Amino acid sequence: MSNTDAATSSPPKAPGMRDLLANRNYCYLVFAQFVSDLGDGVYALALLWAMKILTGSGVQMSMVLTAELIPTILIGIFAGVFVDLGKKKAFLLTADICRGVVVAALGFLWYTSQLQPWMLVAAAVLLSSFSAFFTPARMVSLRTLVPAENMMKAQSVSQTIQTVVGLCAPALSAILLAFNVSFSFWFNAASFLLSFLLILFIRHADLNKKKEGKADFTAIKASLKVGFKTVFQTALLRNLILYVVLLNFMFAPVSVLFPLYADTANALASYDIAFFVGILLGSIALGFFSKARKIVPMTVGLLLILGGFFGLVYCNAFALVLACMVLIGLGMPITNGTLMTVFMTAVPQEVLGRAGSTMNVLSQCAKPISLSMIGSLILLFSVRDLFLYISILGLAVVVLMVLNPTVRKAE
Structure with a gap:
């Protein structure tokens, strides 16, 4: 065989990170994600801090968090239908402008001493409602552009962005809050404006296409049915959704358990930093699993998370606890990024918005139940015992996943 024949028969080189970053439209979208998520991170802390200053009530602060979750469940299932039928870019731009106006108004009301607690709750509902449309629109846009x-590499970049935001946003918000709460709200408004401008530069015909037909009740009902059918008639997704719901149910209380595990505020801050360091490392590591069967990174990621939880049961030395937090953070993006990649490649692009909303709503529904139960369980068991039970139950889910031939053979 000649050298020419050998060169001709050699397999084409798989696209790498350089090819991904050479995609200008993708870069606009990912930079928009960064600035928008950074603003959201700053806003999240400012929202709770503002409620604390206005009321000093933990119940009121819980109401704000609940208000953010309700639209995701109630509106999210319908949002995907409209996204699939409509112009994706228009949804992204509209959501950014509307959210920017809402948080800018909060900043003005605070600055003029007119802000009331109910306004924060109403704003949380409005922002979450617009985000319910923005999230599936961004998902479909990403799948269209990449x-x-x-x-897998695109998911690695997204996970890295979330990690950087997680590290930077609290510190930036603390600086802004030291001057005035309004500055945090206005910073978020500015981030939405910048995100809007970046998305405006995206040039892709498919993102501006609108499907034929009207979004009346019959069309919405039919589209919802398509979304559910896509999830439950696709063998891989039907199997994965059960595991995702179980994992969300088990991991949701962790946000409550971590503060209870820490003895001091400084310790909790150190745990958070170690956790996000782990997420950063995991985001980088995710890219190395691009050629492996998806069960490999899913299993590795979950074992790292569960190993960290198990370590928290018995570790007393501060350095060892930090190491456990790094392990937990390390496994998060490896698991989540792989699951998202499996979903986005298994679902036909034309129904991705509907199926994505269906998956999101189904997985989110487990969180309120789990969080409502943890209050009672803390009275019966120690925090370390609960971490042990999470580890054992999580290991059982991993075993079920590995034994499931449909999940195990996913490419």
Whole structure:
């Protein structure tokens, strides 16, 4: 065989990170994600701090968090239908402008001493409602702009962005809050404006296409049915959704258990930093699993998370606890990024918004139940015992996943 024949028969080189970053439209979208998520991170802390200053009530602060979750469940299932039928770019731009106006208004009301607690709750509902449309629109846009073979690397970038935001947003918000709460709200408004401008530069015909037909009740009902059918008639997704719901149910209380595990505020801050360091490392590591069967990174990620939880049961030394937090953070993006890649490549692009909303609502529904139960369980068991039970139950889910031939063979 000649050298020419050998060169001709050699397999084409798989697209890499350089190819991904050479995609200008993708870069606009990912930079928009960064500035928008950074603003959201600053806003999240400011929202709770503002409620604390206005009321000093933990119940009122819980109401704000609940208000953010309700639209995700109630509106999210319908939002995907409209996203699939409509112009994706228009949804992204509209959501950014509307959210920017809401948080800018909060900043003005606080600055003029007119802000009331109910306004914070109302704003949380409005922002979450617009985000319910923005999230599936961004998901579909990402799938449109990035080829399937490069999706794992794109997810790695997204996970890295979330990690950087997680590290930077609290510190930035603390600086802004030291001057005035309004500055945090206005910073978020500015981030939505910048996100709007970046998305405006995206040039892709498919993001501006609107499908034929009207979004009347019959069409919405039919589209919802398509979304559910896509999830439950696709063998891989039907199997995965059960595991995702179980994992969300088990992991949701962790946000409550971590503060209870820490003895001091400084210790909790150190745990958070170690956790996000782990997420950063995991986001980088995710890209190395692009050629492996998806069960490999899912299993590795979950074992790292569960190993960290198990370590918290018995570790007393501060350095060892930090190491456990790094392990937990390390496993998060490896698991989540892989699950998202499997979903986005398994679902046909034309129904991705509907199926994505269906998956999101189904997985989110487990969180309120789990969080409502943890209050009673804390009275019966110690925090370390609860971490032990989470580890054992999580290991059982991992075993079920590995033994499931449909999940195990996913490419």
